[in-house]
Structure formats: structure tokens, C-alpha cells
Amino acid sequence: MFLREFVPVLSLALVIILISLRSLRGIKFEIWQAMFIGSLIVILSRSISLQEALRAIDFDVILFLFSMFVIGSALEESGYLQKLSYGILSRVKSFSSLILFFSLLMGFSSAILMNDTVAVIATPIAIYISRICGVDEKFFLFLLAFSVTIGSVMSPIGNPQNFLISHYGNFGNEFLVFFIYLFAPTVMNLVITPFFLKALYRIKDFKISFSEPEDFAWGKEGSKTEHAFEKSKKRLEVVSKLSMTLLIVLVVFRTFAIFLGLDIKFPIHYITFVSALPVLLFGGRTLRVLKNVDWKTLVFFASMFILMKSVWGTRLFQKLIFQFDLTSHLYLFGAGILLSQLVSNVPLTMLILPLLSMDDVFSLLVLAVSSTIAGNLTILGAASNVIIIQASEKRKGAGIGFFEFVKFGFPITLLNSALYYIFMKIFFA
Numbered sequence: 001m002f003l004r005e006f007v008p009v010l011s012l013a014l015v016i017i018l019i020s021l022r023s024l025r026g027i028k029f030e031i032w033q034a035m036f037i038g039s040l041i042v043i044l045s046r047s048i049s050l051q052e053a054l055r056a057i058d059f060d061v062i063l064f065l066f067s068m069f070v071i072g073s074a075l076e077e078s079g080y081l082q083k084l085s086y087g088i089l090s091r092v093k094s095f096s097s098l099i100l101f102f103s104l105l106m107g108f109s110s111a112i113l114m115n116d117t118v119a120v121i122a123t124p125i126a127i128y129i130s131r132i133c134g135v136d137e138k139f140f141l142f143l144l145a146f147s148v149t150i151g152s153v154m155s156p157i158g159n160p161q162n163f164l165i166s167h168y169g170n171f172g173n174e175f176l177v178f179f180i181y182l183f184a185p186t187v188m189n190l191v192i193t194p195f196f197l198k199a200l201y202r203i204k205d206f207k208i209s210f211s212e213p214e215d216f217a218w219g220k221e222g223s224k225t226e227h228a229f230e231k232s233k234k235r236l237e238v239v240s241k242l243s244m245t246l247l248i249v250l251v252v253f254r255t256f257a258i259f260l261g262l263d264i265k266f267p268i269h270y271i272t273f274v275s276a277l278p279v280l281l282f283g284g285r286t287l288r289v290l291k292n293v294d295w296k297t298l299v300f301f302a303s304m305f306i307l308m309k310s311v312w313g314t315r316l317f318q319k320l321i322f323q324f325d326l327t328s329h330l331y332l333f334g335a336g337i338l339l340s341q342l343v344s345n346v347p348l349t350m351l352i353l354p355l356l357s358m359d360d361v362f363s364l365l366v367l368a369v370s371s372t373i374a375g376n377l378t379i380l381g382a383a384s385n386v387i388i389i390q391a392s393e394k395r396k397g398a399g400i401g402f403f404e405f406v407k408f409g410f411p412i413t414l415l416n417s418a419l420y421y422i423f424m425k426i427f428f429a
Helices: 002-020 031-044 050-056 059-077 080-090 095-113 115-133 137-152 160-168 174-201 226-259 268-282 286-291 295-314 316-321 329-343 345-355 361-376 383-394 402-428
Strands: none
Touching: 002 031, 002 295, 002 402, 031 050, 031 295, 031 383, 050 295, 059 080, 059 115, 059 226, 059 268, 059 286, 059 295, 080 095, 080 115, 080 226, 095 115, 095 137, 095 174, 095 226, 115 137, 115 383, 137 174, 137 361, 137 383, 137 402, 160 174, 160 345, 160 361, 174 361, 174 402, 226 268, 268 286, 295 316, 295 345, 295 383, 316 329, 316 345, 329 345, 329 361, 329 402, 345 361, 361 402
């Protein structure tokens, strides 16, 4: 009994401590390693059986992430992401206009493609742009993390928890409801956040001088000739762009099908896998693409599913939730933000939903906003944060510590939350 009730909670506490202190005193724990250790402890202590652990893993999510990692890896390997970065820079004249454009682009993209998808694809772009501008890489990694979280608020398919909420509630047309109530405050946050972050970083505006850095140039590869290498790269670029186009077309088609009330059952993880097939089958550099897939993040998610399943089995967090008065919208908002830091927003949403009325649109939207914007407070608040940080570290980019994230995430979350809550209270008054 002790093992099943306390070891999972202690394991989760250990994971949080390892992530918080992972770069101190020369002892470095990557996020995926900390989560893997936590899941291994609950399995070895028999707090959860091996069969339960395997059933706990959501392989639909794993397939979705793997497929997006394949597309993102192909886009980067082909050099297309570098070209896209330069294209963005060539259209702006100053740093302020760049960060505003970047925030809006990432935010609206996450509303259509889901925040985790954009996190996968855009992390290399954020790194490239920061190096070209000569700005601390962490600034653009923070801006990317905050932007994809904020942007996903206004769409029922912007993130997994919104998807769950939209299917639970009696919204009628969920796309229209989310758009009417959440579009305006989301755009306002996407506009305000980059300049607030710029002020926190104390970066003064400057003109952008565009030039291609040498360290982004493509070189020869072993014994291959430059011509053969460029040819294979060009082929991969065409195929990866095809996959990206296919992904967007299928997502838009699915969105309009739902909007029109058509009964088309085509899950998002099927869409991403079908979209990744051209790269896997016709890209010509499949082994290199697979090698660059972020396998560490896949391990993190599989481990997280196991550990969280074990934690939920203790029912301690369920008891904690009942301490909040969920009939109060302010308490519900606070619970969504704070408790998401402990167990992540998706499982928290699944637990709270049955306690809310399907017809209480305002409460459901409050849960959607709070559980999503919680991602801007800490690294563990949203899966997209983990994806961005691990993708950055994989590319030898700037690592972000737990408390460092909170340093900027806390004031940003306060600003975002206040704007959302005040706007929604006025609108629903």
C-alpha cells in the first residue's frame, strides 16, 4: 500500500527536483533523463505493473510526435528552414518588427497545426534567427514557447486539452465559440508579449542587417561530390515541402469538415503520419532524417505517461483538486494554472471536466484558457516547452533551466492571465 500511494508522488517530486537543479554543480540531468528515472522507479518498485505501464503510454501521441519530428527533421536537413529564416529576416526592418511578426506567425500557426507541431518545426528557426541577429538564443526560445502557448488558446484544435474540452461541452459550433470569445484577447497577448519580454531582457531596438552566416552554409559530405550532395538535398527539400503542404491541406480539410458538421473520423495522428510518409518513402535521405529525429523527447513522453498513470493511481491529486471551489471561476482559473504545473495540463483537464456542466460554456472556456496559459509559467506546464528546450539542446543551442524559465514565465503568465480573465468576465457579464 505504501509503495502504490507514496512512491509515485515521491518519484514525481524527484523528477521536478532533478529538472530544477539539473545544471548545478556540474551534474547535468537532461529533462528526458529525469522523467525516465521517475518512470523506472515506479516500475521497479511495482507501484505500477509492466502491463499497466505499457497500457498507460498513449501511442497515438507518440505516433503524432514521431511523424512531426520526421517532417521537422527533413525540413531542417534539406536546408529549407534556413531559407525560411532568411526569408523572414528579409521582410523586416527592425528587431521590434521582427519579434512582433515572429510572435503572430507562431501563434496563428499553433492555432491551426497544434502547439506541439509548431514547437517541433520552429525551434531550429528560432535558433537560426537569434544567431543571425546576434541576440541571446534564449530570448527567441522563450518567445517561441510563449507564442505557441498563447496562440493555441483560441482554437479547439490548438492543443490536446482544448480538443478534449470542445468535444465534452455543448458548444454547438466549437470553432465559432472559441473564435468569438478568445480571438481578441489572444491577439492582444501575442502583440504585447514580445515587447514585454524585450523589456524584461532590456534589449533596445536596432536595425537588422541581413547576411548569411558561414556556420549555416552547407558543406560537402564525406566522399560525395558537391553536386551529388546538392542534388540529394534538393530532392529532400522538395519532398519535405510536399509533406508540409500535405499536412496543412489535411488539417484545413479536417477543420472545415468539422465546421460543416461532416462526420469524418480522421484523427490528427493519422494526418501527421500520412503527411510524413513522402519523407520516409521518397526523401532519399531517410537514415539521416531518422537519425535526427528527437528520440529523447519521445522517451520523455512515454516515461511521463507511465509516471503520471502511477501518480493518478494514488488519488492524492484528486483529493487536492477537491480543495478548490470549482463553481468559482476565479478558483477554477487558479486551479487550472497551478495544478497543471504538478501533473501537466492534459491529465488535469481530463480530471476536472467531469466536475463541470457540459452546458456551462464560460466555465469550460475558463478551464481551456487556464490549463493552456499555464504552459507559460514553468517548463513542465506544457509539453511544447519540453519539446522546444530539448530540441534546442539537441542542436547544441542554449539550455534553459527550470528557475530561469520561471523568472520570465511568471510575469508573462500574470500578464496573459489577467488580460484573458478580465476580457472574458467583461464579455460574459
